[in-house]
Amino acid sequence: MITDFQSWASQRQAAIEQFLEARLPGADCVPVRLHQAMRYSVLGGGKRVRPLLAFAAGELSRADDERVTIVAAAVELIHAYSLVHDDMPCMDNDVLRRGKPTCHVEFDEATALLTGDSLQTLAFELLAERQLSDDAGTQLAMIKQLAGASGSRGMAGGQAFDLDNVGKTLSLPELEFMHIHKTGALIRAAVMLGAYCSDVLDTAQLETLDHFAKCVGLAFQVVDDVLDAEASTATLGKTAGKDAENNKPTYVSILGIREARALAGKLQHDADQALHEFGEAANRLRQVTDFIITRKF
Amino acid sequence: MITDFQSWASQRQAAIEQFLEARLPGADCVPVRLHQAMRYSVLGGGKRVRPLLAFAAGELSRADDERVTIVAAAVELIHAYSLVHDDMPCMDNDVLRRGKPTCHVEFDEATALLTGDSLQTLAFELLAERQLSDDAGTQLAMIKQLAGASGSRGMAGGQAFDLDNVGKTLSLPELEFMHIHKTGALIRAAVMLGAYCSDVLDTAQLETLDHFAKCVGLAFQVVDDVLDAEASTATLGKTAGKDAENNKPTYVSILGIREARALAGKLQHDADQALHEFGEAANRLRQVTDFIITRKF
Numbered sequence: 164m165i166t167d168f169q170s171w172a173s174q175r176q177a178a179i180e181q182f183l184e185a186r187l188p189g190a191d192c193v194p195v196r197l198h199q200a201m202r203y204s205v206l207g208g209g210k211r212v213r214p215l216l217a218f219a220a221g222e223l224s225r226a227d228d229e230r231v232t233i234v235a236a237a238v239e240l241i242h243a244y245s246l247v248h249d250d251m252p253c254m255d256n257d258v259l260r261r262g263k264p265t266c267h268v269e270f271d272e273a274t275a276l277l278t279g280d281s282l283q284t285l286a287f288e289l290l291a292e293r294q295l296s297d298d299a300g301t302q303l304a305m306i307k308q309l310a311g312a313s314g315s316r317g318m319a320g321g322q323a324f325d326l327d328n329v330g331k332t333l334s335l336p337e338l339e340f341m342h343i344h345k346t347g348a349l350i351r352a353a354v355m356l357g358a359y360c361s362d363v364l365d366t367a368q369l370e371t372l373d374h375f376a377k378c379v380g381l382a383f384q385v386v387d388d389v390l391d392a393e394a395s396t397a398t399l400g401k402t403a404g405k406d407a408e409n410n411k412p413t414y415v416s417i418l419g420i421r422e423a424r425a426l427a428g429k430l431q432h433d434a435d436q437a438l439h440e441f442g443e444a445a446n447r448l449r450q451v452t453d454f455i456i457t458r459k460f
Numbered sequence: 461m462i463t464d465f466q467s468w469a470s471q472r473q474a475a476i477e478q479f480l481e482a483r484l485p486g487a488d489c490v491p492v493r494l495h496q497a498m499r500y501s502v503l504g505g506g507k508r509v510r511p512l513l514a515f516a517a518g519e520l521s522r523a524d525d526e527r528v529t530i531v532a533a534a535v536e537l538i539h540a541y542s543l544v545h546d547d548m549p550c551m552d553n554d555v556l557r558r559g560k561p562t563c564h565v566e567f568d569e570a571t572a573l574l575t576g577d578s579l580q581t582l583a584f585e586l587l588a589e590r591q592l593s594d595d596a597g598t599q600l601a602m603i604k605q606l607a608g609a610s611g612s613r614g615m616a617g618g619q620a621f622d623l624d625n626v627g628k629t630l631s632l633p634e635l636e637f638m639h640i641h642k643t644g645a646l647i648r649a650a651v652m653l654g655a656y657c658s659d660v661l662d663t664a665q666l667e668t669l670d671h672f673a674k675c676v677g678l679a680f681q682v683v684d685d686v687l688d689a690e691a692s693t694a695t696l697g698k699t700a701g702k703d704a705e706n707n708k709p710t711y712v713s714i715l716g717i718r719e720a721r722a723l724a725g726k727l728q729h730d731a732d733q734a735l736h737e738f739g740e741a742a743n744r745l746r747q748v749t750d751f752i753i754t755r756k757f
Contacts, residue, residue, distance in 0.1 A: 188612055197612050197620035248577060253569035272550035273623050276573070277616050280545060283577065284611035287584040291603035299596030303588045306603060310585035315485055315494050315578035323494035323574050340490075 168450040172215055179214045179239060180206065182232050186289070200270045200278040201285075205243045208261035212383070212455060213238045213350060217357030219447035220372065226360035230295045234305065234356040237289040241313050241349060244282035247275050249322065283313070295360055305359050312352035321345025325411070333412040339381065346387070347380030354379070354448075368441075375437035375448065382430035383455050388413040389423050390459070431456045465747040469512055476511045476536060477503065479529050483586070497567045497575040498582075502540045505558035509680070509752060510535045510647060514654030516744035517669065523657035527592045531602065531653040534586040538610050538646060541579035544572050546619065580610070592657055602656050609649035618642025622708070630709040636678065638709075643684075644677030651676070651745075665738075672734035672745065679727035680752050685710040686720050687756070728753045 183205055188198045214235035221231035250257040250265040251272060258268050267275035290309060296302045311317055321344030333341070354376035358364055364372065392415040414423040434452050438445040480502055485495045511532035518528035547554040547562040548569060555565050564572035587606060593599045608614055618641025630638070651673035655661055661669065689712040711720040731749050735742040 194612070194617050194620035194624055196624055197617060201612060244577075248573055251573065253573060274620065276545055276548065276550060277612075277620050277623075279577070280541075280580065281612035281616045283580055284607050284616065288604060288607035288611060291600045291607060299600055302600060303596055306588035307585060310581050310588060314581035314585060315491070315498060315574075319574050319578045319581065320491050320494060323491035323571065326570050326574075327491055327493055 168447075168454065171447070171450075172454070175215055175218045175235075176211045178228075178232055179211055179235055182236050183239070186236065187285070196270065196274055197277055197281065200266055200274045201281055203263075203269060204247050204266045204278055205240065205282065208263070209239070209243075210458070211235075211239060212451075213242055213353035215451045215454070216350060216353045216376075216379070216448075219451045220354045220357030221360055222447045223372070223441060223444050224358040224361045224364050226357065230360040231357050233289055233293060233295060234360060235353070237286040237309060238349060238353045238356060240282045240286035240289070241309065241318070244279040244286070245318060245322070245349075247282065248279040251275055254322075254326075286313075297362060301359055301362065305356050308355055308359075309352050312348035317344055317348035318346075321348070328412065330410050331412070333417065335417055338412055338414065338417060342381060342384040343377070346384045347377060350380035350383060351376040371437055371440060375434050378430050378434035378437060379452055379455060382427050382434065382452075385414045385423055385427040385430065386456055386458065388415045389420060389427065391415075392420060394459070427456055465744075465751065468744070468747075469751070472512060472515045472532075473508045475525075475529055476508055476532055479533050480536070483533065484582070493567065493571055494574055494578065497563055497571045498578055500560075500566060501544050501563045501575055502537065502579065505560070506536070506540075507755070508532075508536060509748075510539055510650035512748045512751070513647060513650045513673075513676070513745070516748045517651045517654030518657055519744045520669070520738060520741050521655045521658045521661050523654065527657040528654050530586055530590060530592060531657060532650070534583040534606060535646060535650045535653060537579045537583035537586070538606065538615070541576040541583070542610075542615055542619070542646075544576040544579065548572055551619075551623075583610075594659060598656055598659065602653050605652055605656075606649050609645035614641055614645035615643075618645070625709065627707050628709070630714065632714055635709055635711065635714055639678060639681040640674070643681045644674060647677035647680060648673040668734055668737060672731050675727050675731035675734060676749055676752060679724050679731065679749070682711045682720055682724040682727065683753055683755065685712045686717060686724065688712075689717060691756070724753055 184202075187202050187205060190199045190202055192198050217235035217238060218228075218231055221228070246260060247266045249255050250260055251267050257265055259265065263269070265275075266278055270278070286309065287306065290302070290306045294302070295305060313319065315323070321341050324341045325345060328337070328341070351373065354372060355369070358369065358372055391413070414426065418426065431452060435449065438448055441448075481499075484499050484502060487496045487499055489495050514532035514535060515525075515528055518525070543557060544563045546552050547557055548564050554562055556562065560566070562572075563575055567575070583606065584603065587599070587603045591599070592602060610616065612620070618638050621638045622642060625634070625638070648670065651669060652666070655666065655669055688710070711723065715723065728749060732746065735745055738745075
């Protein structure tokens with residue numbers, strides 16, 4: 164086991180990149196423009212936060228690395244599809260992502276639309292094509308969990324709730340509702356799918372892990388809002404200050420930056436508390452949580 | 461068993477409508493605009509050709525009706541999502557579908573984007589949430605088949621190939637390649653998923669059924685091109701003559717209308733031949749094939 168977090172994270176990020184590189188259809192495969200756009204939107208960038216969480220949860224449940232790589236890639240594909248669609252002119256109309264032109268700018272809108280669609284499909288294909296659990300029924304439950312986390316009662320629903328409320332004043336519970344769906348659901352799925360790749364955790368332990376994942380998901384978003392309010396476009400690799408410019412409610416706009424930072428700290432504490440019962444087996448999850456809270460981009 | 465085709469089809473169309481009505485999130489469920497748009501785009505319209513094929517294949521394999529209803533609904537959700545996205549301004553920019561304003565016209569583009577995304581997700585959720593085969597491994601294979609049929613090597617890939625070739629002259633094999641992906645793959649998935657709900661067919665029989673499905677899928681598209689070239693907007697319930705207007709290659713533009721009709725006849729013959737070995741058990745599939753070939757809208 165690699166104990167140094169940076170080495171571990173780099174190795175896992177490379178494993179995900181390598182897997183996706185090999186599994187995405189080749190750039191010379193017809194229809195070439197679509198496949199080029201899919202590879203452009205997925206490869207060579209991103210912090211891979213969700214895969215790291217899946218790997219860390221897989222370490223807790225002593226799951227097989229190859230299995231975890233697949234579920235981590237599936238979650239990352241859902242995340243990548245959502246970014247491609249969110250950046251489109253009819254949504255956030257953003258031109259920069261991970262320091263590169265967004266998909267619809269580099270290619271065109273129709274290709275970006277089909278790219279997002281196809282990345283979502285590929286995520287579910289990955290979860291069905293190889294054995295990911297000793298029990299096929301558990302694997303079906305994993306697919307159900309990712310679908311629930313991604314659809315209109317999960318990530319896409321959070322995005323729709325966000326759009327419905329641009330320019331409106333949200334209460335803190337409403338903002339929390341939005342983020343539990345928009346970002347939280349997929350982060351939770353990343354943790355749970357990683358753990359489900361083995362069957363060593365019992366129901367109570369899985370519930371504890373789920374509670375941890377909810378805290379981390381919210382903390383991730385609070386930190387995101389703080390970074391967006393503070394950082395420059397160059398540091399973020401995406402257009403900074405967009406939330407304020409678009410008059411979108413954020414933790415910073417509702418709480419102020421000082422209180423938002425304090426909330427992130429409280430959520431990190433809650434996440435740590437949830438992991439207490441797992442002892443040292445959860446060290447990797449603690450490290451990923453620290454990384455999420457203290458990141459600068 | 462209901463032998464009259466019209467009664468049978470009406471009953472199955474009603475069963476799909478009822479299932480989707482109950483399964484789609486309610487119109488008062490937050491985020492309401494997204495859920496209203498999802499229901500608007502799926503309910504109360506369409507010929508439900510793919511569900512009818514799934515039900516007919518399920519009859520051949522003596523599958524449980526409730527299981528077939530779920531796979532039929534999943535395939536129809538993929539079809540519905542593709543229509544919502546295809547109609548958007550960056551794709552076909554169409555304003556009329558099934559006699560009603562298209563989703564982005566009735567709602568807005570951002571909602572249409574999220575509606576298509578969420579309908580796709582729901583399709584995979586349906587295939588994972590209840591038992592659809594006595595063997596969970598077979599159910600995973602069904603999910604893999606639907607994903608393969610829908611993604612960049614299937615339906616979405618066919619759509620991308622279509623966009624890449626607007627204004628170009630396609631050969632007949634290229635046109636066939638496009639339609640095998642764009643429409644054929646999902647029709648094939650409808651037939652095979654219906655059959656997979658039971659395990660009475662052996663591998664050779666499933667291959668024969670797959671060959672039948674390929675013929676029907678192509679025949680469906682040839683008839684579609686003929687109808688688009690001939691019919692009025694009022695009859696079709698969608699904007700007629702769009703293919704010629706958009707300078708899109710069709711079977712009619714390449715073969716002429718007379719030859720295109722002859723090709724549809726030949727494909728129907730091939731489909732019938734494939735069903736020969738199944739005897740009377742395939743009568744429902746024969747009836748649905750006749751319906752597809754002789755439809756006027």
